[in-house]
Amino acid sequence: MIALVSAPSNLGLRPPLPTTVPGCAKAPEALRGAGLFARFAELGARDAGVVLPGRYADDPSPGRLRNQELIIEHARRLAGRITEVRAAGDVPLVIGGDCSLLVGAGLALRTAGRFGLAHLDGHTDFRHPGNSSACASLAGEDLAxxxxxxxxxxxxxxxxxxxxxxxxxxxxxxxxxxxxxxEVDRTVGLTIRASEIVRDGAADHGRRIREHLDRAELDGYWLHLDVDILDPTVMPAVDSPDPGGINAAHLADLLAVLAPRAVGAQVAVFDPDLDPDGRYARLLVEILATGLGELGRAR
Structure with a gap:
């Protein structure tokens, strides 16, 4: 069954304003309030608890990330929880939080074999010391x-x-x-722009991703979703909204193709502070329940 793990970490994001902290740490409970956990419970999912982060410190310095030790500690604990869920025969669905959660998922899977990654994100998140002197926030650097x-x-x-x-x-x-x-085009196995999904529809591109990752030499693949893949006219409640994204139907279709063969998934960067009346939380619940309801069922 699907096991929902709350991971309310905001450690990988820059402060939205001086003396403030990113709001995405509130996402798991905001989505719970909008019905996400109840919807998945109807599909047979269970609640696998919460992996809490340390207190946001915003302490970047040259050669290190902001909140670096806290991110590493949280990644280890999240990896442990994902490992426990998988050892119980369940499929983890991590509700974040920011994209730094990918490191915890990667740690868990690396100890278990060789896994692929479907990285669905409105940004490549590929800033790294080899291409930028501005490295500091892991949520924009997680794929690297x-x-x-x-x-x-x-x-x-x-x-x-x-x-x-x-x-x-x-x-x-x-x-x-x-x-x-x-650089990402030259580096990773497959790159698909949002404009291609908008032009061609999501299902065919979802099948391209699945075929690339569902290979015999891999033990499966992890599904990473940053909801800023959606156009800001659809989902403005994110840290870095950029025009040119996909719509809700595209995302639901893409997830529906990929989810059944995934070994787990994570959802990141929804910010309830930017959703005062809860409308975007309710929209996201509909997308996730539609797109991820069959997570791991075909493995």
Whole structure:
């Protein structure tokens, strides 16, 4: 069955304003209030508890991430919870939180074999020390860290990096103007822009991703979703809304193709502080219940 793990970490994001903290740590409970856990319970899912982060500190300095030790500690504990869920025969669905959660998922899977990654995100999240002097916030650098392109402290925790091989990654959803797009095109196994999904529809591109990742030499694949893949006219309640995204039907279709063969998934970057009346939480619940309801069922 699906096991929902709350991971309310905001440690990988920059502060939205001085002396404030990112609101995405509130996402699991906001989505619970909007009916997410109840909807999944109707589908037979269970609540697998919460993995709490440390207190946000905003302490970046040259050569290190903001909240670096806290992120590493949380990644280890999240990896432990994901491992426990999978050992019980269940499929983890991690409700975050920000994209730094990918490191915890990568740690868990790296100890279990060789897994692929479907990285659905409105940005490539590929800033790293080799292409930028502005590294500080892991939520914009998670894909680079996951394939070993970041500082060893975050990309090689416990000597387990890279958590995913670059060839075993499919990224979908970035905008045509993404500054790291050319490098990602050269590096990972498959890249699909949001504009291609809008032009062609989601189902065919979902099948391309699934075919790339559902290979005999892999033990399965993890599904990462940053909800800023959606156009801000659809989902403005995110940290970095950029025009040119996909719509709700596209995302639900993409998830529905990928979810049944995934070994688990995570949802990141919804910010309830930007959703005062809860309308976007309710929309996201509908997308996730439709798209992820069959998570792991075909494995």
């Amino acid at each position: 860290a996951a394939i070993g392109r970041h500082w060893p402290a975050i990309a090689d925790i416990d000597g387990l990096g890279p958590y995913f091989r670059a060839a075993d990654v499919a990224h979908a959803g970035c905008r045509d103007e993404d500054e790291a797009l050319a």
